[in-house]
Amino acid sequence: MAGAEPLLSVSGLGVFFGGGPDEVQATKDIDFAVYPGERVGIVGESGCGKTVTGLALLGLLPPATTRIVGSAMFEGQNLIGLSRDRLRRVRGRKISMIFQEPMSALDPVFTIGQQIGETIRTHFGASKAQARERAIDALASVGIPSPARVHDSYPHQLSGGMRQRAMIAIALVCEPRLLIADEPTTALDVTIQAQIIDLLLDLSTRNGTALLFITHDLGVIAETCTRMLTMYAGQVVEDAMVDDALVRPLHPYTSGLLRSLPRLSERGTVLPSIAGRVPTLRDMPTGCRFAERCAHRQVGCDQAQSIARIDATHRVRCHRHADFVLPGALTEREAAA
Amino acid sequence: MLELAGITKHYRTRNGVVRAVEDVSFTVPPKGTMALVGESGCGKTTIAKIILQLERPISGTVRFEGADIATMSRAALHAYRRQVAAVFQDPYSSLNPRLRVHRIIAEPILAHERPGRAALDKRIAEVLDIVGLPATAATLYPHEFSGGQRQRIAIARALALQPRLMVLDEPVSALDVSIRAQVLNLLQDIQAEFGLTYLIIAHDLALVEHFSSDVAVIYLGRVAESGPTEPVFANPRHPYTQALLAAVPLPDPDHVLSETAATGEIASALNPPSGCRFHPRCPHVFAPCPATVPPAYPAGAGHHVACHLLKDSPA
Numbered sequence: 001m002a003g004a005e006p007l008l009s010v011s012g013l014g015v016f017f018g019g020g021p022d023e024v025q026a027t028k029d030i031d032f033a034v035y036p037g038e039r040v041g042i043v044g045e046s047g048c049g050k051t052v053t054g055l056a057l058l059g060l061l062p063p064a065t066t067r068i069v070g071s072a073m074f075e076g077q078n079l080i081g082l083s084r085d086r087l088r089r090v091r092g093r094k095i096s097m098i099f100q101e102p103m104s105a106l107d108p109v110f111t112i113g114q115q116i117g118e119t120i121r122t123h124f125g126a127s128k129a130q131a132r133e134r135a136i137d138a139l140a141s142v143g144i145p146s147p148a149r150v151h152d153s154y155p156h157q158l159s160g161g162m163r164q165r166a167m168i169a170i171a172l173v174c175e176p177r178l179l180i181a182d183e184p185t186t187a188l189d190v191t192i193q194a195q196i197i198d199l200l201l202d203l204s205t206r207n208g209t210a211l212l213f214i215t216h217d218l219g220v221i222a223e224t225c226t227r228m229l230t231m232y233a234g235q236v237v238e239d240a241m242v243d244d245a246l247v248r249p250l251h252p253y254t255s256g257l258l259r260s261l262p263r264l265s266e267r268g269t270v271l272p273s274i275a276g277r278v279p280t281l282r283d284m285p286t287g288c289r290f291a292e293r294c295a296h297r298q299v300g301c302d303q304a305q306s307i308a309r310i311d312a313t314h315r316v317r318c319h320r321h322a323d324f325v326l327p328g329a330l331t332e333r334e335a336a337a
Numbered sequence: 338m339l340e341l342a343g344i345t346k347h348y349r350t351r352n353g354v355v356r357a358v359e360d361v362s363f364t365v366p367p368k369g370t371m372a373l374v375g376e377s378g379c380g381k382t383t384i385a386k387i388i389l390q391l392e393r394p395i396s397g398t399v400r401f402e403g404a405d406i407a408t409m410s411r412a413a414l415h416a417y418r419r420q421v422a423a424v425f426q427d428p429y430s431s432l433n434p435r436l437r438v439h440r441i442i443a444e445p446i447l448a449h450e451r452p453g454r455a456a457l458d459k460r461i462a463e464v465l466d467i468v469g470l471p472a473t474a475a476t477l478y479p480h481e482f483s484g485g486q487r488q489r490i491a492i493a494r495a496l497a498l499q500p501r502l503m504v505l506d507e508p509v510s511a512l513d514v515s516i517r518a519q520v521l522n523l524l525q526d527i528q529a530e531f532g533l534t535y536l537i538i539a540h541d542l543a544l545v546e547h548f549s550s551d552v553a554v555i556y557l558g559r560v561a562e563s564g565p566t567e568p569v570f571a572n573p574r575h576p577y578t579q580a581l582l583a584a585v586p587l588p589d590p591d592h593v594l595s596e597t598a599a600t601g602e603i604a605s606a607l608n609p610p611s612g613c614r615f616h617p618r619c620p621h622v623f624a625p626c627p628a629t630v631p632p633a634y635p636a637g638a639g640h641h642v643a644c645h646l647l648k649d650s651p652a
Contacts, residue, residue: 045513159602189376190540191599191618194584198594216514219586223594243590258588260518262547270525271547273518277483329588 006033007177007210008057012070013080015052019065024281026052027234030070031307034178039204039211041221041242043257044231047278050214053231054180056080058097059087075177093123096171100183102163106155112139112166113151116173123174138173139166143199161192168199175207182214197224218258218329222246227313230254233278233289236307239315247328250316253290255326288318296320338534339365339388339502344397346383355606357383358394359558365502365551370528370535372549372566374542374581376603380558381538385504388536389423390414401502419449422495426507428487432479432494438465439475442494449498464493467530468523485516492523496531505537509544521548542585546570551639554578557606557614560633564640574642577615613645621646 013030016023027049034040042050055061057072057079072079075094082090091097099105107115116135120126126134132151139147142165155163164184171179181200185193201224204211213224221228221242228245230238230253238251249255259272276293279285285292287302294301300319307317346358358380365371373381386392388399390406399406401417409417422445425431432441442461446452452460462472468489479487488508495503508524509517521544528535539545545552546566553563554577562575573579580599586592599618604610610617616626625631625645634647 045515161602189603190542190584191376191580192602193586194594195600197586217586218514218588222588222590222592223586246588246590257514260515261588262518262521262541262544269547270522271518273522274515275519277485277516278513 004035007036007038007074008034008212009073010053010057010070011072013053013056013072014069015049015056015061016067016069017065019067023067025234025284026281027056029307030236032229032236032239034210034212036177037204037208037210038227039201039213039225041213041215041225041228042231043215043218043221043228045216045278048231049234050231051182054097054182054212054214057180058091058095059084060097089123092119092171092176093174094176095178095180096174096176097180097182098164098167098171098184100186102160102167102187103155105167106163108155111152111154112158112170116151116166116170119170119173134173135169138169142166142169142172142203143195144169160188161195164188164196165199168196168203172203172207172209176209178210178212179204180212180214183216184213185220186215186217193220200224218246218261222329230257233284234281235289235317236315237290237317239307241313244314245328249326249328250310250314250321251290251318252294252296252326255328256293258329259327261329296324338367338369338402339371339536340400341384341388342398342400344384344387344394344399346380346387346392346394350607353607356609357558357606358387359609360397361553361555361558361560362397363551363553363560363563365534365536367534368528368532369550370537370548372545372552373536373538373555374540374545374552375555376540376581378557378603378606379555380606381555382506384555385423385506385536385538389421389504390418415449419498420501421504422498422500422502423504423506424488424491424495424508427511428479428484428491429511431491432487434479436478437475438477438479438490441479441490442475442497445494446497460497461493464496465490467496467527468493483516484512485520488512488520489523492520492527496527499531500533502534502536505535507538507540510539510541517544524548542570542581543587554581557604557609559614559630560641560643561615562640562642562644563633564636565638568637568640574636574640574647575615575644576619576621576646580618613643 011031014028015026017026018024030053044050056068068080113135116138117131120131120134136147136151139150144150144165185196215221225242228242229236232253238254245254256274260274262271274293286304288305291297291301305317305319307315309315342362344358344361348355348357375381387394406417439461443457461475465472465474470489509520549566552566552569554561556577561577562569573582583595586594601618612627612629613631616622631643631645633641633643636642
């Protein structure tokens with residue numbers, strides 16, 4: 001991606017909840033960039049801050065109880081602190097977001113057509129007839145077999161897979177530059193998930209839409225993204241090309257996650273597990289946040305870790321990264337074959 | 338150990354009859370781990386409920402060590418319930434939030450026995466120890482634990498009566514990825530130590546392959562393919578099993594996901610397709626598929642495949 005300007009450049013992003021003496025910090029020093037047309041995954045466990053990061057970019061966190069620091073530059077303007085009017089012109093038009101559970105993200109009292117039409121009319125001022133035509137085209141483009149019928153259906157009349165397709169149609173109808181997808185396939189069955197992943201890849205390639213794919217599923221990241229950010233306890237701990245991260249992870253947490261997955265080819269063996277649990281927001285260690293669960297902990301891990309650049313595409317937040325070679329998702333035999 | 342034969346369960350609803358489970362038969366070998374896999378709505382949880390006697394089938398029999406549970410005497414049924422325990426998916430809803438852990442684990446014990454206070458406390462401390470929790474955990478409430486620890490409490494409760502069969506309904510899918518391996522390892526350790534038989538319900542195929550000795554792949558209430566896990570996963574013969582395996586996203590840079598293995602949507606159990614229920618999505622569909630329900634053709638040791646393709650090319 002050298003030479004190109006990033007589409008989105010996030011730096012020092014931190015989200016605080018609560019305010020006053022009870023304020024807790026949900027994410028800290030989030031730095032990353034997404035280039036035009038690039039597909040970037042954010043992987044991490046629940047509570048690691050991946051969804052909060054997506055919501056913060058779009059100004060969707062409740063302003064009364066949230067404080068956001070840092071910046072997120074998108075096409076020359078900082079999304080953080082943007083006025084509501086200006087944000088509204090970005091949201092849905094330049095950046096869209098889709099969510100895990102389409103049943104709760106879609107409005108149950110409006111038809112699918114009314115919900116797509118609202119987006120079209122808000123951003124393009126089209127007439128009702130034009131909006132209908134464009135909405136039906138959008139539904140057809142996401143592989144919905146009878147788009148006119150679905151246009152006039154309510155969300156509850158559709159299957160989970162069709163609802164997710166409809167949500168993708170709403171998100172993409174204005175041809176945004178960036179689509180933030182928050183666990184878009186987690187609620188779906190595996191054969192339907194494969195169809196939706198294929199659709200997202202196809203649409204992203206065809207329209208040059210960049211994808212920020214938030215998920216806990218490393219398999220889904222591997223199938224969809226070219227680069228992945230691993231988040232742990234509110235921080236990015238590793239930023240690497242997916243192929244590098246899977247085979248040669250540099251952070252012990254990324255390696256631990258990959259090793260702990262049960263795999264299609266190994267039966268009956270003891271799974272390498274990560275001991276302990278994620279620290280809570282109220283007792284976040286001042287040093288490395290993963291240290292307590294890390295098999296490689298040593299002197300120096302009690303110091304706050306900065307994220308170090310290893311090469312043009314790989315960064316890691318671990319001062320010991322040069323001391324060891326960590327196993328990835330593939331066994332040595334598989335990697336050699 | 339456990340044998341299901343011809344189990345059928347329909348539910349009457351306002352919109353018609355939901356054919357949730359249709360003519361399902363399988364055998365769970367003693368000390369083995371039988372996995373039921375399939376997509377949501379395929380009937381796997383209904384089957385578990387029938388085994389746990391939370392639902393009654395409209396036809397078919399469930400035999401536990403040769404005895405039909407539908408015709409058991411009250412005393413035999415009481416003994417059956419003591420030998421079969423369950424762990425459910427969501428430890429946030431399967432544990433009563435208003436009870437302390439001590440009471441949660443004591444309840445099944447007190448339903449069957451009258452131990453003294455000291456003996457009860459000792460038993461509770463023992464099962465907590467087995468699942469890796471300190472005895473002091475008994476004095477706390479479920480909300481004071483993380484998701485992984487709560488699932489350990491649910492496992493401790495299931496172990497309290499020293500069951501012989503444990504029904505595990507999606508035991509780790511509500512847990513965080515880094516916690517899942519801990520709980521799966523714990524379940525494997527417990528099985529080896531106490532010689533338990535497991536029936537696990539899961540949609541995660543990698544987990545099933547890792548964890549189970551035998552598997553039944555269910556599609557819309559019918560068994561599509563069953564047998565020992567190794568041959569079924571190494572050489573899947575049913576197009577649905579093939580599609581399921583091809584659709585699993587893998588953390589492998591060289592893996593290519595196949596989205597075309599099963600096209601279209603899962604049909605509704607309200608109005609299931611005729612003949613083979615998978616035929617509208619099947620890439621190999623031919624004349625007999627919509628017409629007749631395929632029987633389970635043998636395809637090697639213990640391996641059965643309900644697909645017309647096997648009629649002329651058996652094992």
